[in-house]
Amino acid sequence: MVPGHPSSGQPRHVLLAVPIALIVIVTVVDILAPPSVHLGPFLVAAPAVTASFAGPRTTACVGALAVLAQAVVAEVRTSIVDLNHSFQLITLILMSAFVTSFAARRERHERELTQLRSVATAAQEVVLKPLPQRIGPLRIASVYLAAETEAEIGGDLYAAARTEQGTRIVIGDVRGKGLEAVGDAALLLGAFRGAAHRQADLSALVNFLEGTVSSDLDDPAAPKDATEDRGEAFITAAVMDIPDDEPMLHLINCGHPPPLLLRRGHVSLLEVRHPAPPLGLTEFVEIDLSAEAFAFEYGDIALLYTDGVIEARNKDGTFYPLAERVADEADKAIKGPDALLAHLRKDLMRHVGGQLGDDAAMVAIERMPRPS
Structure with missing residues (x-):
């Protein structure tokens, strides 16, 4: 993790509670909602939010948790092979993979920025x-x-x-x-x-x-x-x-x-x-x-x-x-x-x-x- 970024140390654990709470709330409400109401698409917000502050591993884990939650909802409401839930699962997997790659790209850029700061500090000490x-x-x-x-x-x-x-x-x-x-x-x-x-x-x-x-x-x-x-x-x-x-x-x-x-x-x-x-x-x-x-x-x-x-x-x-x-x-x-x-x-x-x-x-x- 990049030093000083919220993705490292105690601040990450505090922020991580937000997407996990979102998964729990959406899952419970979706199970209790009428058959005509589907809240599964909202689960994609969990890995998307995680990618804004955490690294790719954490983002992938939250995405996997969201996929698991969607699968639980599908089994409870109808079946995991139900056409509607199948498309929701596929979409959620693809979106989780996309935001995970975004998190990896952001973390790489932050690491490069940290290196540039170190170079700037060294240059200042010389010049x-x-x-x-x-x-x-x-x-x-x-x-x-x-x-x-x-x-x-x-x-x-x-x-x-x-x-x-x-x-x-x-x-x-x-x-x-x-x-x-x-x-x-x-x-x-x-x-x-x-x-x-x-x-x-x-x-x-x-x-x-x-x-x-x-x-x-x-x-x-x-x-x-x-x-x-x-x-x-x-x-x-x-x-x-x-x-x-x-x-x-x-x-x-x-x-x-x-x-x-x-x-x-x-x-x-x-x-x-x-x-x-x-x-x-x-x-x-x-x-x-x-x-x-x-x-x-x-x-x-x-x-x-x-x-x-x-x-x-x-x-x-x-x-x-x-x-x-x-x-x-x-x-x-x-x-x-x-x-x-x-x-x-x-x-x-x-x-x-x-x-x-x-x-x-x-x-x-x-x-x-x-x-x-």
């Missing part, structure tokens, strides 16, 4: 590695929420890397969905992890990321149709450099939603004066990759997020008010990035009624106070 809770003088928390309940990865991404002077963090969102978005996310993450500690200047790092993304989109070896489809592909990203010994952070924003800064109960946007275009669009617009500095004092929390958070709608079509909710939590004197993201995750899912329309990711970074 989107968990961020460390402590890195240098920083405390970090992250959360990834997939829009599709059967998928665990998508085009949202984040990563952190140490350098000799501090910590670098990237968060991004690939335009589009599906395997291509996952591939683009893996490409950018691999480039960031490979170059973050080698590029001394943040502008040089983002230039390298831009070159990596653009060269992949312009791959001449790609099929013509794929190249045309990829022409509109790009990645929004925010790349941050946080020095260990300086209460500052340096930010380059490539078309990504601006981070939030939480400081002593107040929330502000880290909006750069000269935002760069998303990665992969340099051939269409001029690009300025100058990093801008912001104060990032001890005890401050920087919140990075993807547009799946701020564009999440409730049933009335209202966007999720992230800055307002962060400010509310600031008033409650929250303790650390883990507590902040735990609250925002719960609040966001409550806002959308438990189902996101797009993947969403958040990373919270706190600069720890100097040790006394």
